[in-house]
Amino acid sequence: MTEFLQPLAALPFPNIDPVIVRLGPLAIHWYGLGYVIGILFAWWYVRRLVTNQALWTEGKLPMRPLDVDDFVVWAAVGVVAGGRIGYILFYDLARYIENPFDMVAIWQGGMSFHGGLLGVFLAMVLFARRRGIHGWSLIDVVAASVPVGLGLVRVANFINSELWGRPTDVPWAFVFPNGGPESRHPSQLYEALLEGLVLFVVLRLLTHRALKLKTPGFVGGAFVAGYGLSRIVAEFFREPDAHIGYLAGGWLTMGMVLSLPMVAVGIWAMARAKPYTQPALP
Numbered sequence: 001m002t003e004f005l006q007p008l009a010a011l012p013f014p015n016i017d018p019v020i021v022r023l024g025p026l027a028i029h030w031y032g033l034g035y036v037i038g039i040l041f042a043w044w045y046v047r048r049l050v051t052n053q054a055l056w057t058e059g060k061l062p063m064r065p066l067d068v069d070d071f072v073v074w075a076a077v078g079v080v081a082g083g084r085i086g087y088i089l090f091y092d093l094a095r096y097i098e099n100p101f102d103m104v105a106i107w108q109g110g111m112s113f114h115g116g117l118l119g120v121f122l123a124m125v126l127f128a129r130r131r132g133i134h135g136w137s138l139i140d141v142v143a144a145s146v147p148v149g150l151g152l153v154r155v156a157n158f159i160n161s162e163l164w165g166r167p168t169d170v171p172w173a174f175v176f177p178n179g180g181p182e183s184r185h186p187s188q189l190y191e192a193l194l195e196g197l198v199l200f201v202v203l204r205l206l207t208h209r210a211l212k213l214k215t216p217g218f219v220g221g222a223f224v225a226g227y228g229l230s231r232i233v234a235e236f237f238r239e240p241d242a243h244i245g246y247l248a249g250g251w252l253t254m255g256m257v258l259s260l261p262m263v264a265v266g267i268w269a270m271a272r273a274k275p276y277t278q279p280a281l282p
Contacts, residue, residue: 010175010183016159031156035079038149043072045145055207057214060278062137071127075142078123079116086115090258091241113150113227114258134278136216143223144203150227151196158188165190165237179239187238194230202226217273225266228259235259 020028047068053059088096090112124142128135157163164176165185173183203223212218232255240246240253247253 010173011171013161013174013176014159015177018156018160029156030159031153034152034156035149038146038152039072039076039079041148042075042142042145043068045148046141049141049144049207049213055211055213057275057277061281062141062278063131063133064281067131067133070131071123071138071142074123074127075120078119078121080111080119082119082122083111083113083116086112086118090114090254091244113231114262117224117227117262134216134276136220136273137213137276137278139220140207140213140216140218143220144207146223147196147200147203151192151200154188154192154196158186158192163188164239166239168237184239185237187234190237191230191234194234195227199223199226199230212273214275215273216276217269221266221269221271221273223266224269225263228262228266231259232256232263 016030018029018031020030020033022028047065049055050061050063050068051065053061056062120142121139124138125135127133128138161176161178164174164179165187167182168185169183170185172186174186175181175183203219203226206212206219206222212222235253235255238253238255240255244254247257
C-alpha cells in the first residue's frame with residue numbers, strides 16, 4: 001500500500017540554501033526577500049493603477065502617488081504585525097505563552113496570511129480615513145497588487161522545506177529533507193500558482209479589461225474570495241500543522257476554517273459593489 005510513497009518515486013529536492021548571503025551576524029533569507037520584493041512590487045503596481053485615468057470613472061483619480069508612497073510604511077507594519085500576531089493566535093498560542101520572547105523572533109518563521117490580511121485591512125481603513133480617500137478604492141488597488149508577493153513567499157516556503165504537502169505517488173512529488181521518508185505534494189508550489197499567478201491574472205483582467213476599479217469593492221472582494229477558494233483547494237494537498245492536525249473527523253484543517261469566511265466576505269463585497277464617481281482631487 002505504501003510502496004508508491006518511497007523516495008525512489010520522488011523528484012530530488014533542490015537543496016537551495018534558505019540563506020542567500022551572510023553579512024557577519026546578518027543573514028538575508030529567501031523568505032524575507034520574498035516579502036520585501038512583494039511589498040516593493042505592490043508599491044510600484046499600485047502607483048501605476050492610481051495614475052491610469054482609463055481605469056477610473058471619468059478619468060478621476062482616487063488618490064495621489066504621494067498617498068501611495070506614504071501608505072507603504074503602513075502596509076509593511078500591517079503585514080508583519082498582523083501576520084505574526086495572527087500566527088500566534090490562530091496556530092500556536094500555547095507555545096508562545098510558554099516562550100513569550102519567541103513572539104518577536106520573526107526570523108524563525110511563523111507568519112499567518114489571514115492575520116497579515118487583517119493587519120493590512122486595518123491599516124487601509126485608518127489610512128483612508130486620515131487622508132480622505134475612498135476606502136474601497138484603496139482596498140481594490142492594494143488587493144490587485146498582493147498576489148505577486150504571495151507567490152514569492154510560497155516559493156520561499158518550498159526552498160525552506162516547510163509547509164509541505166501530504167504523502168502522494170504523483171510523479172512530481174518530492175521527499176522533503178525534514179518531511180520524513182514519504183514522497184509528498186509540493187503544496188507550496190500549488191499555492192504559489194493559485195494564490196500568486198492565477199489570482200494575479202484574474203485581478204488584472206478585472207482591473208484592465210472589465211474596468212472594475214470603477215465599481216469600488218469588486219476587485220477587493222474578488223481577491224478575498226479568490227484567495228479563500230485557492231487556499232481551500234490547496235489545503236486538500238497540504239499537510240496540516242502537526243500541533244493542530246485535522247479537525248472535524250479528519251479532513252478539515254485550520255486553513256480551511258479561516259478561509260471559508262473569506263469566501264463569504266468576498267462574495268458579499270462583490271455583490272454590494274456599485275459604480276462610483278471619484279470626486280476631483282483638491
